[in-house]
Amino acid sequence: MTLIMAGWLITSPDEIPREKYGVRVLGNTVVDVGPNQNLMKNYPDDVVVDAKEHIVLPGFVNAHTHLYGVLAHGIPVDNPPADFWEFLKDYWWPKIEDSLDKEMIAAATTWACIEMLQSGTTTFYDILEAPNSLPGGLLTERNIVKNSGLRGILSFEATERSGEKAALMGVEENIALHEISKSDELISGMMCLHTTFTCSKDFIHETHLKAKKVGLGLHVHCNEGQYEGIWCEDRYGLRPLEIYEDLGVTNSKFIASQCVHLSEEEKLIIQKNKVNVTHMPLANCEVGGGIAPIPELRDLGVVIGLGSDGYINDFYEVMRGAFFVHKARLQDPGVMQAEAVLEMATIGGAKALGLENVGKIQEGFSADLQIIDARFPTPITEENLIEQVVLWRSARHVSDVMIAGEWQVRDNQILGIDVEQARTTLHLQAKRLWEK
Template sequence: MSEMLILPQWLITSPKEAPKKDWGVRVVADQITDVASNSDLRKKYPSYPVWEAPGQVLAPGFVNTHTHLYGVLAHGIPLKKAPSGFWPFLEDFWWPLIEDRLDHAMINAATDYRCATMLKSGVTGFYDCTEGPYALPGCLFSQADIVRKWGLRGILSFEATQRVSEENAQLGLRENVEFTKACQAAADALLSGLICHHTTFTCSAEFIRQAYQIAQDLGVLLHAHVSEGTYEPEHALKTFGMRTVPYYDKLGVAGEGLLASQCVQIDADEVALMAERGVRMTHMPLSNCEVGGGIAPVPELVQAGVTVGLGSDGYVDDFFEIMRGAFLIHKAKHQDPGVMPANLVWYLATEGGARALGFEKVGRIETGWQADLQLIDADLPTPVQDHNLYDQLLLYRNAGDVKGVLVAGEVKVKNGQVLNADWDALHAKTREAADRLWEMAK
């Protein structure tokens, strides 16, 4: 059983509270068992091993609430013509050149690499959505072996869709069901599953209701991409006579069991409906820009009381960059520097994300909570103080400044190095998989 004291210069218990100077924690097994000043911890536990962290900040680990780990393989793929809009992005690029070409070996190579980079970026928990209709069956089970090797806290799912065929759609649901049941039967403390369908424009009402009922029966969330661009709400209005979120409400799906990612093109009535029904939302600030989807109304969602987390969407790996995106783009949109303050962004990246995914006692440094932690170098050119610490770290730190990471009390990063990471081998495997994908896509 691992046990230690971690004694930093600064401690972030929760971004809703002021940072504490010269405070640290006691970790026993997978839990935080004491939070106190460094001097008190030394006196109370004189025989405990000590992780000295001068000039560093101890904070909750980041929770990446929405990623596509295989997405790294698409970075730099040759294109004869760049997609011009959200629908062409899917129909001309993402579906035929990426998703439809994926196999187990490609998914595993990308997962291996991305698990290491997530740890390097201070991410301790994540939700991944695999989209690869011809990688069925068994892709989640194969991928899970890689995630377990790295010891991250994760949720894996397969995005079931009827865009290929009804048979393929049912295969996708079955993959989610079998994987979720296997995790539940094994009482896996770190790895779990959920049910996932794509969108209202690739899935019928009957299929969405089926997916939702399965999720309810298994006691897990149902995930869907919601109004990532203008295409889905326009399609919903034309086809169903209402926008996307009201349509989900009509189907009986819009509730606490729905995890809605993106939510870029939603209006004020949909924000209010999500808050009323308890729909959870995950925000991908940078990928929404990349695909030209727009800027999600996250300040409005937060103000309305919606549970919100941050995600990378498989686009940019460094979670500090994701936070900066959320911190900056909403200020520009609202023309108000007070929008999305740094401590709120930190909350969305930690406890908010954990709540969105349903992780219990994750995302805060408090006695009895999970020891999912990170240490960040705070050696900056201007003084770090309690009034500016959130801003300083958010604006001027990157993955390279993460010096330590623990997941469920197990050390994963030490002295800035991801333990057991052979970066040359990881790069080689990922490049080999990308080369094969790119060759197939020609």
């Protein structure tokens, strides 16, 4: 039994932060939350963690990432792509995804797990696309994630762009991961397809049925750039989400990531069918894709999670991206307040991924939390604490991370991973990739 005595406690973005409140953890679960003095009185024999100069808050849920993306950080590009379609066909597919092997995937997964732990992320959803790693690429990733202690939902992005055989192997890879992870508390699976312009209607429908049969949710990239919508209208006379709705795949277990270029009808399809959305503010800017209409979707009651997209994994930076870009797009400083951003980064992401009892510090929830430095240069109040955290904290302020009741970061040190060895290995594998 562990008592964490906090200077400030944020249990959830929709609740008032509490000063001198703490958390009791028993096994993998939060079993009590209350004033520090009450917890000390009620549980005198528990192990006490003194966090009185710190803030305790829920661990982040990175609802969309590509762990292998760290291999491309800093890669030289002779001719920058002119748009998102060129980014895919001339750069990302041939130079990154089609060149990945299992050694590269293992090195990238290890380093991405380090970056996530360092910034307070406790749960993530990953999409691997590496056709030349099949079969077994996703299982390689699983073994690394298991060792890290992170809660991971893993998937392989099935696509027909590499041919029918590779597409079917991608689907089977997801089912295999699901089967071996059924009893795993921290590792689980998801069915994943790429887009309407790399997957035929028949393949989408058949994959949906396979996912439904084994109880998996379905994730797709959707309207990340303008290309997909134009392509669908030219080929089918419909927008991407209209196609998915016609195929019967839009429901509460369907995740549409990106959703940058949506028609008004597509927004209503998302609302009506309870489709979950994941938002990647920094990555969308990096590829020139645009800025998703997230405030508008929130007004419609859509469940939205936040993701790094494998670009910048410091989730504090991702939150700041979400906080700022919508104010600029709408020219309205009142939209996307800090509480809304933190909600997407925690309980919103958990809901989007279909996770129960994750994303809050509350009795009965998994003990997934982070401890960060509370020594701001200006005073903390109940009213300003969440904004202070979103705007002026970063990975360097995270001292401790607990996942399912187990410490994975203590006193700024990641437990169970040799960080310097991981750095050296990633450097070697990135060099291999860049030289291909």
